[in-house]
Every structure is written in C-alpha cells, then in structure tokens.
Amino acid sequence: MHKKPKILILGAGYGGMMTASRLLKSSVYQDAEITLVNKHNYHYQTTWLHEPAAGTLHHDRTRMRIDSVIDMNKINFIKDEVKEIKTDEKKVILESGELDYDYLVIGLGSEPETFGIPGVEEHAFAIRSVNSVRLIREHIEYMFANYNNEVEKHDEYLRFIVAGAGFTGIEFVGELSERIPELCEEYDIDRDKVRVYSVEAAPTALPGFDEELVNYAMNLLESRGVEFRINTPIKEVKEDGVLLNDGEEIKASTVVWTTGVKGNSVLDKSGFETMRGRIKVEKDLRAPGFDNVFVIGDCALIINEEINRPYPPTAQIAIQQAYTCSNNIKALLSGSEKLEHFTPDIKGTVASLGGKEAIGLVGTKKLYGQSASAVKKMIDNRYLFLLGGMPLVLKKGKLNIF
Amino acid sequence: MHKKPKILILGAGYGGMMTASRLLKSSVYQDAEITLVNKHNYHYQTTWLHEPAAGTLHHDRTRMRIDSVIDMNKINFIKDEVKEIKTDEKKVILESGELDYDYLVIGLGSEPETFGIPGVEEHAFAIRSVNSVRLIREHIEYMFANYNNEVEKHDEYLRFIVAGAGFTGIEFVGELSERIPELCEEYDIDRDKVRVYSVEAAPTALPGFDEELVNYAMNLLESRGVEFRINTPIKEVKEDGVLLNDGEEIKASTVVWTTGVKGNSVLDKSGFETMRGRIKVEKDLRAPGFDNVFVIGDCALIINEEINRPYPPTAQIAIQQAYTCSNNIKALLSGSEKLEHFTPDIKGTVASLGGKEAIGLVGTKKLYGQSASAVKKMIDNRYLFLLGGMPLVLKKGKLNIF
Incomplete structure (x- = not known):
C-alpha cells in the first residue's frame, strides 16, 4: 500500500485556518494525511482583538471552535504548542510529543516587537x-x-x-x-x-x-x-x-x-534565517533552501518591490497566501514543479x-x-x-x- | 420668628433612611429642620451585598439614589463624611464643614471586626x-x-x-x-x-x-x-x-x-463609651447621659434579656428602631417626655x-x-x-x- 504523504500545518491563525480549509475544499485530504496543530482548540480573529481588549465586544464573538469550521474526520487536529522545527529530520517538536511531515506549512503568527x-x-x-x-x-x-x-x-x-x-x-x-x-x-x-x-x-x-x-x-x-x-x-x-x-x-x-510585531521566536530557535523573526520567502512562499516548507502569514516576509520595503503583515495578505500555499501543495502532490507565485492584491x-x-x-x-x-x-x-x-x-x- | 429645631441624621443606612422616611411621613418636617448626611448620594441594601460581591447581581440593583426616596424639598441632604461628633457643642464635624443640631440620630453603621x-x-x-x-x-x-x-x-x-x-x-x-x-x-x-x-x-x-x-x-x-x-x-x-x-x-x-462587625469608629473618636464600637443605648434608644442623641442600627447595642447577650445587629432591628426613634423625636418636639421603649420583634x-x-x-x-x-x-x-x-x-x- 502506498503511504499517504503527510501535510503538517502549524498554527490556526488566518493563514493556517485558510490553508486547511482550502486543502479540504480542493479534496487534497483524499491524497494526503493533513494535520493541523494549534495551541488552543479555537481560532480567533486577531484583527478584532482590540475590541474585547477594551471590553466593547465579548471575546467569544472573535473566536470559533476549530472543529466548527474544519471537518475533523478529514483533517487531524492536535491541540498542542510548537516548540521547535527540526527541518533536517522533517520533524516538529511539540510541548507533549512530536510529529513528522513531508510538507510543512508554518503559520505560527507573531510576537510583540x-x-x-x-x-x-x-x-x-x-x-x-x-x-x-x-x-x-x-x-x-x-x-x-x-x-x-x-x-x-x-x-x-x-x-x-x-x-x-x-x-x-x-x-x-x-x-x-x-x-x-x-x-x-x-x-x-x-x-x-x-x-x-x-x-x-x-x-x-x-x-x-x-x-x-x-x-x-x-x-x-x-x-x-x-x-x-x-x-x-x-x-x-x-x-x-x-x-x-x-x-x-x-x-x-x-x-x-x-x-508592531515580529515573527514567532520558534523560527529563530529552529535555525531559520530571519529578519525581525520573519522568513523572507521565495516567490512560491517556500522557505529559501527548502522545497517542502511553506511559510505564511506574520512569519513570512515579502518585499513590496515598488518601494523596496516589506509589506506590513496583515490578515488580508495571510488569507491570500493561504490560497497560493494550498494550490502549490496540491501541485507538488500531483508531481508538478510549476508552482504559483504569490503577489499581494491589496484591496x-x-x-x-x-x-x-x-x-x-x-x-x-x-x-x-x-x-x-x-x-x-x-x-x-x-x-x-x-x-x-x-x-x-x-x-x-x-x-x-x- | 420662632426658630425651628434642627434634627440631624447621620448615615443613610437602614436606620437613617427609615428614620428620615418616618419623619417625612409623620409631617415632623413641618416643625423642624431635618438634615440627612451620608457619604454617598445613594442608599444601599447592606444585606444584599454578598450578591454583587460574587457578581451574581449588579450593584445598581442593591442601591437607590437618596433623592429618589426622600423628598429633598422637605429634608436637606448633605453628601459628606462624618469625622467627629462634638456632643458638648451639639455639633458634627464633616470632612468639608460642620453642622449643629438640637436632636441627633446616629446611624453610621459598622466596620469589619x-x-x-x-x-x-x-x-x-x-x-x-x-x-x-x-x-x-x-x-x-x-x-x-x-x-x-x-x-x-x-x-x-x-x-x-x-x-x-x-x-x-x-x-x-x-x-x-x-x-x-x-x-x-x-x-x-x-x-x-x-x-x-x-x-x-x-x-x-x-x-x-x-x-x-x-x-x-x-x-x-x-x-x-x-x-x-x-x-x-x-x-x-x-x-x-x-x-x-x-x-x-x-x-x-x-x-x-x-x-462580623463592630460599630463605627467615629463613636470612639467622639468620646462615647462603647462595647465593640457600639453604644449600649437606653430603652428609648438614647445614648446614656444624652437627652437629645439617639443611636440606631449597627451603632446601637441592645441586650436580649432572655439570654443576657446582645442582639446581633440586623437590618430588621435597625428598621424597627427607626420607627421608635422617629416616634420619640416627634414626642420630644411636642414637649412630651413620655418616650416609647424599644423591643425587637424578631419575625x-x-x-x-x-x-x-x-x-x-x-x-x-x-x-x-x-x-x-x-x-x-x-x-x-x-x-x-x-x-x-x-x-x-x-x-x-x-x-x-x-
């Protein structure tokens, strides 16, 4: 029996959730074993958090249980905290265990700068x-x-x-x-x-x-x-x-x-080269030097070539990256090497x-x-x-x- | 012109509020100048406070503006804190002023023991x-x-x-x-x-x-x-x-x-003889040695003669005392010396x-x-x-x- 490739998504923020959702909708889950890891069993909308912080909106309005959006019969969900990524062993160390992967999506979000x-x-x-x-x-x-x-x-x-x-x-x-x-x-x-x-x-x-x-x-x-x-x-x-x-x-x-924010410190700890904690990704959203590691959301650094400065990390870009990332994983799984390039479309x-x-x-x-x-x-x-x-x-x- | 006698009520707890209310209803306000002093412009129900403390009831449910209950055209209200009672000068020192009186009602409540x-x-x-x-x-x-x-x-x-x-x-x-x-x-x-x-x-x-x-x-x-x-x-x-x-x-x-509680420390400071901060009142609720000073509520000590121990201070007793106190003030104003004796009626x-x-x-x-x-x-x-x-x-x- 042919063993299914393992896709591991780290983080259920805008990027990770949307990647999982896209891989579900494009039926990739039939050909791969997809696992989503997140610290909480809920997803929240980071861009709304200033409201519950001030007390003008209840925090439950900003969050949803992950299993209310992602079908857990088709995607595995593990509630745990990511401690380190060991790219040489294709392995991720969690607080209480470890996972191996064939394809990795890093969407671990940010930390305050x-x-x-x-x-x-x-x-x-x-x-x-x-x-x-x-x-x-x-x-x-x-x-x-x-x-x-x-x-x-x-x-x-x-x-x-x-x-x-x-x-x-x-x-x-x-x-x-x-x-x-x-x-x-x-x-x-x-x-x-x-x-x-x-x-x-x-x-x-x-x-x-x-x-x-x-x-x-x-x-x-x-x-x-x-x-x-x-x-x-x-x-x-x-x-x-x-x-x-x-x-x-x-x-x-x-x-x-x-x-402002910097990338998740797990990236530095795991030996990636970063700028303010973020990995400057290739045009296809892969980490430089890795053909199986995608980086999206606040962990990814993308240059706006018009002004030669990084795009500020936003939910809008993270969501768009999830589309490119999931398309590219699907392409890789089907043996294609022709990956989509990501261009932000700031609406x-x-x-x-x-x-x-x-x-x-x-x-x-x-x-x-x-x-x-x-x-x-x-x-x-x-x-x-x-x-x-x-x-x-x-x-x-x-x-x-x- | 004959000067109206001054009745001063200290504290708008159960005892003070009810005394003010009774003096209003029995029309004593027509023959005397009544003043109520309280730290806040609201009255609250002490016996309910365990609920807002736990968060099971909003504190606004336990309180009411004093002017929503007491007609301030008929009774003066002063929002201030009582610092000391000078019985020899028939005067009360407030945080920001002083008041004199002919008749005093002390209903200043309690402090934690x-x-x-x-x-x-x-x-x-x-x-x-x-x-x-x-x-x-x-x-x-x-x-x-x-x-x-x-x-x-x-x-x-x-x-x-x-x-x-x-x-x-x-x-x-x-x-x-x-x-x-x-x-x-x-x-x-x-x-x-x-x-x-x-x-x-x-x-x-x-x-x-x-x-x-x-x-x-x-x-x-x-x-x-x-x-x-x-x-x-x-x-x-x-x-x-x-x-x-x-x-x-x-x-x-x-x-x-x-x-449990003791009486308000203002009583000690003012030279009254107290037991656990409370004044052991006469049967007509006057402080011993004073014919114009009534003490009610948590500041008053009353002995239960059946068991020869003090009654625990309760809202029930404070309310009943307010009836006796206001009747007795009315009697004194009309020149009578025949004052009502107070007996708690524990329902x-x-x-x-x-x-x-x-x-x-x-x-x-x-x-x-x-x-x-x-x-x-x-x-x-x-x-x-x-x-x-x-x-x-x-x-x-x-x-x-x-």
Whole structure:
C-alpha cells in the first residue's frame, strides 16, 4: 500500500485556518494525511482583538471552535504548542510529543516587537490572544474598581497609555475611548479623572497612511479625550508608567504595547534565517533552501518591490497566501514543479475608530465615518465567508453594517 | 420668628433612611429642620451585598439614589463624611464643614471586626459597601483572567478563602459557588482547578442557628464544591493566603473577611463609651447621659434579656428602631417626655445560599430551599415597601419570588 504523504500545518491563525480549509475544499485530504496543530482548540480573529481588549465586544464573538469550521474526520487536529522545527529530520517538536511531515506549512503568527525597550515584557500588556485581551479588559476594570476604595486616590489607576499609534494602537484607543464613559458610569467616577495617552515614536500617528485620514482620526479621538504624544519615543516601561526619551515620566497603571510585531521566536530557535523573526520567502512562499516548507502569514516576509520595503503583515495578505500555499501543495502532490507565485492584491485598508467611526483607503478612494465602518465590517464578513461560507457569517459575522 | 429645631441624621443606612422616611411621613418636617448626611448620594441594601460581591447581581440593583426616596424639598441632604461628633457643642464635624443640631440620630453603621488579627486590613476584602463589593467582584474576575496568562500556573489565583461562616460568610459562599461555573466558562478554566474555602473559628458554621438547618446548608454548599474548615481559627492573613492557628497555610490570592462587625469608629473618636464600637443605648434608644442623641442600627447595642447577650445587629432591628426613634423625636418636639421603649420583634431569620436555595427560621418553623428563598425575597421587598411604597418595590424589588 502506498503511504499517504503527510501535510503538517502549524498554527490556526488566518493563514493556517485558510490553508486547511482550502486543502479540504480542493479534496487534497483524499491524497494526503493533513494535520493541523494549534495551541488552543479555537481560532480567533486577531484583527478584532482590540475590541474585547477594551471590553466593547465579548471575546467569544472573535473566536470559533476549530472543529466548527474544519471537518475533523478529514483533517487531524492536535491541540498542542510548537516548540521547535527540526527541518533536517522533517520533524516538529511539540510541548507533549512530536510529529513528522513531508510538507510543512508554518503559520505560527507573531510576537510583540519590543525593540529591546526595558520593562515592556514585565510591565506592559499586549493585544495578541484571547487570553491576553481578556486580561487587559479585566485589568482596566480592576483599576476602576480599585480607585474609589483608596483613601488616598491613585490617579495612575485611571491613566491608560497606549504605546504605538499604528493600526492596532489607534483601533484600541478608539474602542477604549468609547468604553471609558461606560466604565465611569459603572464605577461612579468622573470622566474628567480618566486620561488616555496615545504615545508614538514616529513623527505622525498611523505612519505611512494618508495624511487627511490621519488628521480625521486624530481629531475624532481627541474629541473623545484621547491625548496624543507624537514624536515621543519611550525609553522604559516601569511598573507605574513610562519614562520618555526626554526624561518626562507619565504615571499610569496600565500600559498597552502596540508597536508592531515580529515573527514567532520558534523560527529563530529552529535555525531559520530571519529578519525581525520573519522568513523572507521565495516567490512560491517556500522557505529559501527548502522545497517542502511553506511559510505564511506574520512569519513570512515579502518585499513590496515598488518601494523596496516589506509589506506590513496583515490578515488580508495571510488569507491570500493561504490560497497560493494550498494550490502549490496540491501541485507538488500531483508531481508538478510549476508552482504559483504569490503577489499581494491589496484591496484596501480600513481602521476602525470605535463606535460607528472608521477611516479607510480603498484604491485611491478615501472613506470616513460610517461608510468606512461599513466597509470594515464587510471585510471581516468576507473572511468568514471564505472560511466557512454563509453559515459562519451568520454565526460570527458583524451584521449590523448600517 | 420662632426658630425651628434642627434634627440631624447621620448615615443613610437602614436606620437613617427609615428614620428620615418616618419623619417625612409623620409631617415632623413641618416643625423642624431635618438634615440627612451620608457619604454617598445613594442608599444601599447592606444585606444584599454578598450578591454583587460574587457578581451574581449588579450593584445598581442593591442601591437607590437618596433623592429618589426622600423628598429633598422637605429634608436637606448633605453628601459628606462624618469625622467627629462634638456632643458638648451639639455639633458634627464633616470632612468639608460642620453642622449643629438640637436632636441627633446616629446611624453610621459598622466596620469589619478584625479581632486584631494581623494582616486583615492590609490583605483581606470586606463586604461592606458598593465600592468594596465592586472591588471584590473585579478582583475575583481579575484572578481568573490572569490564570491562563501565566506560563507557570499560579493555583492560588483560583483559590478563594471566606473567613467566617456566619450569615454573611455563608451567604457569600453560596453566591460564589453559583458564580464560579460561569467564571470557568468565561475564562476557559476547569471547575476542578477552583477551590473555595469557608473557614470558621467556632465549632460550627452559622453559630447559634438551628443545627438541622446548618447541616442542610453545609451539605448543599459542599455539593457545589465548597470546602469547610470549621473549628479553625485564623492566626494571620498574608498577601498570598492565610496562616491557621495550627500552623497550616492555605494559599489563596483572595481572602474575604466576614467575621462580623463592630460599630463605627467615629463613636470612639467622639468620646462615647462603647462595647465593640457600639453604644449600649437606653430603652428609648438614647445614648446614656444624652437627652437629645439617639443611636440606631449597627451603632446601637441592645441586650436580649432572655439570654443576657446582645442582639446581633440586623437590618430588621435597625428598621424597627427607626420607627421608635422617629416616634420619640416627634414626642420630644411636642414637649412630651413620655418616650416609647424599644423591643425587637424578631419575625424570622433567613439566609440565602445562592440560586434558589436558602434556609430559614420563622418563629419555630424551619424553612428549606425554594420556600425559604421566597421568604427571603419577601423580607427584602417588605423593607422596600416600608421605605418607598409599591413604586420602590416594583423598581428595586426581587420580584421573581417563585
């Protein structure tokens, strides 16, 4: 009996889930033994996590059980954590076991980029998983709950620093500014006592984004009480706030770190050559030097040749890579060496600002307010449609579009 | 013009609120200037606080704005904190001012009784106010939220010690045992990992209560996973748990202290003679040696002459005292010296156990389960009826009686 080749997919983020889903739909599972490994038995939408972090959306709305989307009669699922990839032995070491493979898909996602700034890992929160955002939500509430129980008031309990005014930082600040009036009501606290800082090292918020849209976002957020500190690098995160490069300290019991991501540190540990933790992949998405290892999502580095700089890692690109990756695996299985090349097709970029507000760029068209917000929800729903069809959209989608 | 006498009521707990309400209803406000002072602009039902502390009822259900019950065109309300009573000057010192009086009603409530055990004030939570129970609720959730974010698991995050198995302790444990399965669901935690300890120094839970009912309560709570440590005095509360008299330590990040109350420390500071912070009042509820100072509620000590021991302070007694107190003030205003004597009329005692469970004693009749629970809710509703009539019952009552 001919032994079926083993396809091993590491990580059930946007890239890994969509690869598994595509391999199912293209019937590759009939000719190969496909295994998906993930730390949790659920998949979550990383791009929504700023909402449960602020407490404006329940985290269950951002996640789904993997077996509710992927047919586990056709794909094996193993709930475990990947520790190391041994490419020379075609083997993956898990926390409680190991797996071998013929074809490997690495979709292990990202880790917060700290730029080596002291104190970030010890004292700052990160928007990176269901666990981490539940903790942020509860930490914020705990600070509000503590405030009125102190005889000497601790103003730092009601101060929130969001480090980084990129997409995640701005989207989180937008949700937080919507949530704070509710928290003030819940805990009998004056809105004036609460301060939210958006601190950014670069000379502008949302670096690289359209200036008019950036101004719209900043004006809107300032009208909700957000204080911007642009062009303001952070030197150190302390237990009770941040120390800025110019020597000023901002006291705050909550610092949320959103200055971008690097690739999963498992890649470095496994001996891959990386840049900020990411593997610069070949045009067919394979890791250089390996004909059986594909890398997708936040672990993959792709250069935008027009400007000779890397594409920022996004869900949009991860999803598109999953299509190319699954097509290429199918080709390899059928003996073809003619693999598809991956080119990102950036359809647009939209940042939500909380409530019914958003900004976006679709092609060259600028979107503001409710229309941008509606496009954002359509993007989210489109992903769910690609992954699980209309039933998943109805179950987990954002249906209050207008 | 004849100057109206000044009646000053300190505290808007059961006793103070009901006194103000009675003075309104008996039209005393027409002949006197009545002022009510309270730390908050709301009144809350102390006997319900174990529910918002566990998170099974929202704290807003336990409180009401004072001006929604007391007509502030007829009674002055001052939101301030009482610091000291100067009886020789007929004056009360507030945090931000002072007031003089002709008649004083002291209804300042209680403080947790720590028995001098080290660490209680620093490390234990108390069920005593809206602020304090919101903090307990959020602290518990914060511990659950933290658990899955730690690489090395901290089991103490999921351990909860309730010190004292009197009425408040048992009622809180009852609610907590109902809440924990919900928290486990919310934070992806196995129920088996969570432990709840009810620790009591006396040789029984609910000391002084009917043995059969105590057994019913303990069996029920044990079936929900509560671990009783009876006859187990606590020597010290530490940051990470409690040290028992026998040298054993129980690690827990949450210790809730419910071993009874003493009177408000303002009484001691003001030079009154007290026993455990309470003033042993005359039969007409006046403080010994003062013809114009009434003491009610948790600040008043009344002896049960049948057993020659003090009545435990309860809402029931505080409410009854408010009737006597307001009648006596009315009599004094009309020049009468014939004051009413106060005798408690204990109608029954019911302890809720969470969910639809409770135990109770009404006269000599023992009540269990749903019927006890229904009686408990009727008691709560009756108070609201006395205070604000049917509208208040409909607004704030517990109407899901069966």
